[in-house]
Amino acid sequence: MSPLPAFDAHDPLGIDDLLGDEDRAVRDTVRSWAADRVLPQVADWYERGELPGIRELARELGSLGALGMPLTGYGCAGASAVQYGLACLELEAADSGIRSLVSVQGSLAMYAIHRFGSEEQKQRWLPPMAAGEVIGCFGLTEPDHGSDPGGMRTHARRDGADWVLTGRKMWITNGSVAGVAVVWARTEEGVRGFVVPTDAPGFSAPEIKHKWSLRASVTSELVLDEVRLPADAVLPEARGLRGPLSCLSHARYGIVWGSMGAARSCFETALAYATEREQFGKPLAAFQLTQAKLADMAVELHKGMLLAHHLGRRMDAGRLRPEQISLGKLNNTREAIEICRTARTVLGANGVSLEYPVMRHSTNLESVLTYEGTVEMHQLVLGKALTGVDAFRG
Incomplete structure (x- = not known):
């Protein structure tokens, strides 16, 4: 009997075992790009309220194959839904704004043309959009x-x-x-x-x-x-309305993954901070209440990541329903914002500083929680699916 693998605080459930070599290559490529091109500057961009060089960033994302990633033909990568989700996770771990750029480009604008457009429209627009030459x-x-x-x-x-x-x-x-x-x-x-x-x-x-x-x-x-x-x-x-709503479902799927990227960034920041910061002569991580916070964050983070993987496999199999995407978006955005808020308490006053990513992720997730369907809208989608009763106008 082979020995058990070591416990990994950053992957406590061993979710990485679910990935193939190509999945990991996609994830690592996007993570490396974000670490090089976004993380060193994003706090300044956020503070100034701008995204300088967006066209150059779009072209770089196009060269990675991240634009219209799961679409086929017309210069698109034809990646799996899981690989697209992993890319969204890594991009949002850097910043929700970068993931939003990619989601709107690929899952909304490009998807609409790819799914509903004429051949002439596809030929005209999709190749330059996939390359990031047209936003x-x-x-x-x-x-x-x-x-x-x-x-x-x-x-x-x-x-x-x-x-x-x-x-x-x-x-x-x-x-x-x-x-x-x-x-x-x-x-x-x-x-x-x-x-x-x-x-x-x-x-x-x-x-x-x-x-x-x-x-x-x-x-x-x-x-x-x-x-x-x-x-x-x-x-x-x-x-x-079936046309635009199907586009929104595609975009919401990316949010299921992306929100977990923001949550992961905050959890890992809190974990590192708790082991390094001392109070009352010992690290914060040595206090029971801090450990309780870290444990709860880890549970919800990795449950959300498992949910994202499950939905991705269903999408790749052609079995993912819009109601299931609503379940994922509702759960993961709600839990992500709670993880970020809890991480802020671990960091104390430093949690509000842009020297750390926690408050930036928290405020970004206020938008992610709302766009592509508010909490209430997804509750009603699920409520209708569960009961058979449409309460949207009730």
């Missing part, structure tokens, strides 16, 4: 309609062979640096998606300032003032 954004949320996209006011009308779009979208990641926007609008035929070049007359994307979350990220409003588009700008295979 995309996804316009669904509106100033007055966040959780209820069915109430959107942005509309598109036919004018001869053209479409004319009018309306506003809000809280759009990548908006003011995007070369293309996938915009959803109400038409006489129902909700349709449009591929909008951002240099089209009437399109503007003023950047949103004064954020206290996702500060190392570009967030914008989209303004469409009689934007005229040719007939072939519409996504031919998307009709109704």
Whole structure:
């Protein structure tokens, strides 16, 4: 009988055993890139509230194969869902804003074109987007309609062979640096998606300032003032809300993994701090209450990582339902933010300093908790699935 492997405080459940060599190579490549290109500077970016060099970062991410990672063809990597999840985890362990850049590019804008676009749209946009040469954004949320996209006011009308779009979208990641926007609008035929070049007359994307979350990220409003588009700008295979909602499911899957990256960063920071910091003549880690905090954080972190792996395997097998993604997003974002808050208490006053990543992750997760569906929305998704009763408008 072979001896048991040593206990690993950073992988207490041995989750690494679930990965193949290619999975580990993807994870390690993204982790190394983030350590080199993001971690040394992200605290300054966050403090300044900007993401300088975003286009260069996008091209580097494209060269890694991280943009549109699980999509096939058109320059995309064709990676597994688990490998994409591992990439999201490593990117968000650096910063949620970087993972958001990748998620919006690949899981929203590129996925919409890949899944619902014409062959001409795919050929035109996907290769440069996969390479990071063109940044995309996804316009669904509106100033007055966040959780209820069915109430959107942005509309598109036919004018001869053209479409004319009018309306506003809000809280759009990548908006003011995007070369293309996938915009959803109400038409006489129902909700349709449009591929909008951002240099089209009437399109503007003023950047949103004064954020206290996702500060190392570009967030914008989209303004469409009689934007005229040719007939072939519409996504031919998307009709109704099923189109944008399927894109959101794809993005939520990345959040299931990414939120655990932020949580891991905070847990590992707290663990290292507790072993090094002394109070009352001994390390913080020697106190029972500190050990209780670390144990609880480790339990929820690695439960969440197991959940992410399970959902990834189901997605790779073509068996992952939207309700299961909601379960993962609800649990992992909620637990991640609690892990970060607990880690902050271990660090004491140092927990609020940008010398450590904990407060930055905590404030970022306030956005991650809300976007791609609030806690309440995912509770109602699960409630409907469990009971068969739709309570969204009840």
